[in-house]
Amino acid sequence: MPLIFCFSLLNTGMPDVSVISHKLSDYDFDLPKELIAQKPTEKRDNARLLVLYRRSGRIEHRRFSEIAGYLRPEDLLVLNNTKVIPSRIAGKKPQGAYVDLLFIEELEDNHWKALLKSNGLLKKGEKIYLDNAAVSACLLVKHEDNSWILRIENGANIRELIHRTGEMPLPPYIKRPKKNNTLSTLDAERYQTVFAQKEGAIAAPTAGLHFSEDVLGKIRNSGTDIAFVTLHVRLGTFLPIKTEEIKNHRMHKEYYEYTKELLPKITITKNRGGRIIATGSTSCRTLETIALNNNIHQFSGYTDLFIYPPYPFQYVDALITNFHLPKTTLFLLVSAFAGREQIFNAYEIAKKEGYRFYSYGDCMLII
Structure with a gap:
């Protein structure tokens, strides 16, 4: 060495x-x-x-x-x-499996860069549903850093959705039970x-x-x-x-x-x-x-x-x-x-x- x-x-x-x-x-x-x-x-x-x-x-x-x-x-x-930004949002695949999305930055023309985490395989062209399926995001390209480029459909305003439903993007070593409103408010x-x-x-x-x-x-x-x-x-x-x-x-x-x-x-x-x-x-x-x-x-x-x-x-x-x-x-x-x-x-x-x-x-x- x-x-x-x-x-x-x-x-x-x-x-x-x-x-x-x-x-x-x-x-x-x-x-x-x-x-x-x-x-x-x-x-x-x-x-x-x-x-x-x-x-x-x-x-x-x-x-x-x-x-x-x-x-x-x-x-x-x-x-x-x-x-x-409270940029972590929960989504679902068409079959119902949960997907965790961390929106990184807005690009242009309803395109966003995001990190996605799911127990199942994520595929190019697949759709992720957000906000009780009122919003859909199509997976376009996966980069070497594991980020995805998403196209937001339905004319949705992701910034509004983030501020209405998003959670703080805590690092993975901070563990949070789901639906703990007390800790969410603290964070x-x-x-x-x-x-x-x-x-x-x-x-x-x-x-x-x-x-x-x-x-x-x-x-x-x-x-x-x-x-x-x-x-x-x-x-x-x-x-x-x-x-x-x-x-x-x-x-x-x-x-x-x-x-x-x-x-x-x-x-x-x-x-x-x-x-x-x-x-x-x-x-x-x-x-x-x-x-x-x-x-x-x-x-x-x-x-x-x-x-x-x-x-x-x-x-x-x-x-x-x-x-x-x-x-x-x-x-x-x-x-x-x-x-x-x-x-x-x-x-x-x-x-x-x-x-x-x-x-x-x-x-x-x-x-």
């Missing part, structure tokens, strides 16, 4: 000798099932917070409600204000950030779920500036890596946008010695995409940026992030930011301390 010994600055101001592997199997770890969070904490900001110092490797244990104490007046906190509120504005995501930017209005108020009152970007979380963020050689993986493109005020804020922050603090992998990838483009007039576009070790971060100085699944693009990003060995050490400590993992789990601040 080829290992690369690499000097990486990683924005810490001091070199870190790391062992870099490009083999996916070297980013695997075991996690007890009981540590996979099935519900959010009672209060958003009551999640546990593991603080990792990249220079020293020191770790502190806090609550997310205390995060304002780690931010400085000269810093810039960047949040992703995408809004999750509709808590699988969405309090600052969500621009509709388009099919998964939540989970690091942002911990922010309450109270925490945001404390951050603003401390003098820390806040900026927003939008990246609509879609297949690029959560599709699994299927190649052992990491460099052979290709990210799906995801739409992003930002306002003209962002770049001046970044410049001011850097010039006064402040830090750019990205909330989650989506904000981080958006910021680093903007840095690569180096074009102040390009305020929107699509990014397929895949960050894995080693990576020369240009904008991001600190990262707020949840605990991620092994062998994923998300875990590779945090490994690139803090170093593989430090992340593995932090995750082992988190497991021993009983931290909750994944989307509804606890959080890290890497500084």
Whole structure:
């Protein structure tokens, strides 16, 4: 197994000798099932917070409600204000078998891209019935990523149907009994950030779920500036890596946008010695995409940026992030930011301390 010994600055101001592997199997770890969070904490900001110092490797244990104490007046906190669409809808095949549909994006002329799950075989040309058979969707093309192109018939408005009957597109490791209205109501509120504005995501930017209005108020009152970007979380963020050689993986493109005020804020922050603090992998990838483009007039576009070790971060100085699944693009990003060995050490400590993992789990601040 080829290992690369690499000097990486990683924005810490001091070199870190790391062992870099490009083999996916070297980013695997075991996690007890009981540590996979099935519900959010009672209060958003009551999640546990593991603080990792990249220079020293020191770790502190806090609550997310205390995060304002780690931010400085000269810093810039960047949040992703995408809004999750309740895009999961139940359908039926002509014979009555259930089909689970996750609508990803609208194309044109009543065509949608969607992920489908069924116990039976799905065939090109087959029809799926929705909304008590009032709406039908014809399966046209299946792509290599297992998504389908659907043609919506009956002149139906899928967006209206999604908002009327759809459920939040929770990841498969969060188990939900069917027709549990209490949990469905909870998910509709808590699988969405309090600052969500621009509709388009099919998964939540989970690091942002911990922010309450109270925490945001404390951050603003401390003098820390806040900026927003939008990246609509879609297949690029959560599709699994299927190649052992990491460099052979290709990210799906995801739409992003930002306002003209962002770049001046970044410049001011850097010039006064402040830090750019990205909330989650989506904000981080958006910021680093903007840095690569180096074009102040390009305020929107699509990014397929895949960050894995080693990576020369240009904008991001600190990262707020949840605990991620092994062998994923998300875990590779945090490994690139803090170093593989430090992340593995932090995750082992988190497991021993009983931290909750994944989307509804606890959080890290890497500084």
